[in-house]
Amino acid sequence: MRKLLASIALLAMACGGESGETGTPSADEAAAPAQAAAPAAAEAAAPAPVTGTVHEVQMLLTEQGQYVYRPASLTIRPGDAVRWINVSGSPHNVAFYADKVPAGAATVLNGAMANKISDLTGELLMAPDAVYQISFAGAPAGTYEYFCTPHEMLGMVASLTISQ
Numbered sequence: 206m207r208k209l210l211a212s213i214a215l216l217a218m219a220c221g222g223e224s225g226e227t228g229t230p231s232a233d234e235a236a237a238p239a240q241a242a243a244p245a246a247a248e249a250a251a252p253a254p255v256t257g258t259v260h261e262v263q264m265l266l267t268e269q270g271q272y273v274y275r276p277a278s279l280t281i282r283p284g285d286a287v288r289w290i291n292v293s294g295s296p297h298n299v300a301f302y303a304d305k306v307p308a309g310a311a312t313v314l315n316g317a318m319a320n321k322i323s324d325l326t327g328e329l330l331m332a333p334d335a336v337y338q339i340s341f342a343g344a345p346a347g348t349y350e351y352f353c354t355p356h357e358m359l360g361m362v363a364s365l366t367i368s369q
């Protein structure tokens with residue numbers, strides 16, 4: 206009980222302090238958009254249904270010994286999805302560069318990517334013909350650069366572009 210009262214007292218002090226310090230309008234303006242953006246971000250995190258085409262990208266080790274995504278560049282339309290297929294040379298995955306996707310894309314991607322092993326990083330596919338699909342419905346237009354975590358240093362990188 207004493208602890209609770211102390212918490213309430215602290216809370217009251219914090220609130221009092223806040224209202225006392227927010228004399229500058231810029232502080233209020235800075236705080237307001239952040240609070241307003243939170244629910245929108247949560248909504249965007251829910252995977253949106255695919256309304257367009259499902260494109261296929263193969264992940265493979267070529268006869269020349271190159272680890273590649275094929276095609277290495279792909280243009281899709283809003284509402285489309287991409288399925289990456291584990292053809293050979295696994296494990297492979299799909300991981301996006303946080304600084305090489307359009308503004309606002311990371312939140313959408315993190316919501317749309319199943320079984321992530323970390324931020325913007327899909328699971329490793331081991332089994333032959335295993336598939337990893339991402340819906341880009343609701344994702345902002347622009348170019349998305351991505352890589353395979355095990356083979357990035359071997360040049361397994363690619364990009365996809367969502368047209369306007």
Ligand SMILES: [Cu+2]
Nearest residue numbers: 296297353356
């Ligand atoms: Cu790979």
